[in-house]
Amino acid sequence: MDMDFTPDELAFQTEVRAFLKTHLTDRLIDGARRTPGVFVEPDIGLEWQRILHTKGWLATHWPVEDGGTGWTPVQRYIFEKECAYAGAPALPVLGLKLVGPVICRFGTPEQKARFLPRILSAEDYWCQGYSEPGSGSDLASLKTRAVREGDHYRINGSKIWTTHAHYANWIFCLVRTDPDVSAQRGITFLLVPMDQPGITVTPIITMAGDHEVNQVFFDDAASSIDNRIGDEGQGWTIAKFLLENERGGSCFAPKLLVDIDRLMVAAGGVPSGTNGAVAHDPVIARKLASLRLRAQAFEISELRILAEIAKGRPPGPQTSLVKLFSANLRQELDTLAMEIHGLNGLQLPAERPLYGNEAPEPVASVDAQMAAGRYLNSRAWTIFGGSDEVQKNIIAKTVLGL
Incomplete structure (x- = not known):
């Protein structure tokens, strides 16, 4: 498998980076960073959606004739990876990546004309x-x-x-x-x-x-x-078509790798009480390294799946593999964050959102303030979109033939 980007793909990556540098505001980045849940609040999610809609970079999973970007799977991966590294907020997924593709695939021309433009413009939520x-x-x-x-x-x-x-x-x-x-x-x-x-x-x-x-x-x-x-x-x-998009319609590895990098940096600033920073604790260092290596291996798996989809293979049981691995890596990452931040990670402010002028002040750091909320919220990762047990059954039946 050739893992190098083509010249056209590298040019697209450069274009995406330039766009993000110009249009992704500090407010959006800060709001995304201070969101403990999977879904961002509509004020920043819809603001980012409208920016991308104006650019024509929104419906990455839709056919061109229905308003999609026409991007290849590799271009979608590049875009999602660059957004993750730039700190962009998540988009409102329920319209754009779930019901939108369903209407594109199964809807009548009248239904497409009625619903799809309003999903793109954020008039319908x-x-x-x-x-x-x-x-x-x-x-x-x-x-x-x-x-x-x-x-x-x-x-x-x-x-x-x-x-x-x-x-x-x-x-x-x-x-x-x-x-x-x-x-x-x-x-x-x-x-x-x-x-x-x-x-x-x-x-x-x-x-x-x-x-x-x-x-x-x-x-x-x-x-x-x-x-x-x-x-x-x-x-x-x-429903099965929609669930395949929900379980494998995005690239999860880039965001995981960004969050692991951030946690590594945070570990370098948290005192251990015995030997400098927590990052120097051999147990913590081993856990961080193991997590990063498995996330990198997971990224290769996602790229291999994208390569197959680019050849015309439809999403199938491999989306269950993506869902299973990404959910468990996410939970392990958030558990390790709690361990690294220690007592400072126990804060759980009741106010929402945790960004903006009225946000509560964090104890120690913003990352520590997010730790408990993310840990508790991510318990749902192995449940929503089909629990781990469901994914394992699908894999056992359709991949292993058991």
């Missing part, structure tokens, strides 16, 4: 209605019911762990439209407007003190048949 109480890893057992009444569906049930539902004006849902067939065959993919009397959003405050997720209740909520993506009963097929 999306959340995901998949998990339910009792239907998380066993997603096919979901019970939220949608009954067709003329040209509308009437929806009853609830969804849980719904990220940013308190900001969203649309939710894409898996709903049960036929209870009399097998579990997977009775599921339909439906887009539902959030601003209606039949929907209630109840906040769930996480262990980290963040309000990222919610429970959403549907009490005779309504959605037009025009908001159904695909046919009735096609929802399970669409």
Whole structure:
């Protein structure tokens, strides 16, 4: 496998770096650095989205005819890596990388014309209605019911762990439209407007003190048949397509490597109390080196997968490998950060956001202030998008043939 970039790819890398240097503001960088969760607050996430939309560098996973960039997988990797190293905030993934590609692939021309431009412009903000109480890893057992009444569906049930539902004006849902067939065959993919009397959003405050997720209740909520993506009963097929994008639609290694570098620097400034900085402790040094080596190996794996996708191979079970390794490396990194920062890493301010003029002052350092929040928030990495157990089952069946 040739790991060198072509001259065109190197020129693209230079262009990306120049753009980031000019357009990525200190406010956005600071906001991203001081965000303990996976999702940044909409004020910085949407600001960065609008900047990239103006440039035409936003829909990196969409077909060109639907407003995508037309980038190769390698160009997407270069862009995500340069954004990670520059400290750019994460983009609102639920619209751009989850429901957007679904509409591109399965939507009608009318649905594409209606929804895609508003996703790009950030006029619509999306959340995901998949998990339910009792239907998380066993997603096919979901019970939220949608009954067709003329040209509308009437929806009853609830969804849980719904990220940013308190900001969203649309939710894409898996709903049960036929209870009399097998579990997977009775599921339909439906887009539902959030601003209606039949929907209630109840906040769930996480262990980290963040309000990222919610429970959403549907009490005779309504959605037009025009908001159904695909046919009735096609929802399970669409859901698997979306989950492949969620599990492997981004490059995770660059951000991991950036955070490991930052932790190495932080370890050099934290006193050990016995022999200079914590970084000189042989146990800590070994853990940091091991983590970095495994993240570098993981990066090579991601590049190999990208090379296969560039040859026309569709995302498949390899996305489960990416999800499994990235989630566990992330948790190990955040655990090590707690160990390095020690007592200073135990601070857990209740205020949000942790950036801006009204942010609480950190004890010792910003990195120490982030440590506990990131550690607690990252417990979810091995659960969302399909738990570790689900990923291992997929790998066992589709890769190992067990």
